[in-house]
Amino acid sequence: MTKLPDLESRRAIEQSRIRALMTAQRAGERAKLKIGPEHVAWVKEELCIGCDQCTIVCDDDAIEVYPVKLRSPILDVDVNKKAKILREPCTGCGLCVLACPTDAIVMIDR
Numbered sequence: 001m002t003k004l005p006d007l008e009s010r011r012a013i014e015q016s017r018i019r020a021l022m023t024a025q026r027a028g029e030r031a032k033l034k035i036g037p038e039h040v041a042w043v044k045e046e047l048c049i050g051c052d053q054c055t056i057v058c059d060d061d062a063i064e065v066y067p068v069k070l071r072s073p074i075l076d077v078d079v080n081k082k083a084k085i086l087r088e089p090c091t092g093c094g095l096c097v098l099a100c101p102t103d104a105i106v107m108i109d110r
């Protein structure tokens, strides 16, 4: 029968494998990003779920969330949120792209 210490050790190995995989994946994504002052972030509104993750990581106060009416016919919620990038303060760092869980943000040329 499997003992608790065995499980804990397998879990630690698996955690470290997943962490290494995710770090490598993020590094790959970051390498492909158009980063720098000649680029600016852009939100694809249809993919944005208003989760606020991008505003948390943006150090430059370059993202605003604004209320929109929820379009779902089945959910009884009046207001949802969408993010929008403020072009001037955006430094093109790309952090928001990596933070967005729905891939709603892309980097475009200024």
Ligand code: SF4
Binding pocket: 040, 041, 057, 058, 059, 060, 061, 062, 063, 085, 089, 090, 091, 092, 093, 094, 095, 096, 097
């Ligand atoms: S690219 Fe950087 S500065 Fe621009 S909105 Fe995203 S996190 Fe903020």
Ligand code: SF4
Binding pocket: 043, 047, 048, 049, 050, 051, 052, 053, 054, 055, 082, 083, 099, 100, 101, 102, 103, 104, 105
């Ligand atoms: S992280 Fe992505 S989904 Fe969440 S508010 Fe920002 S743009 Fe929208």
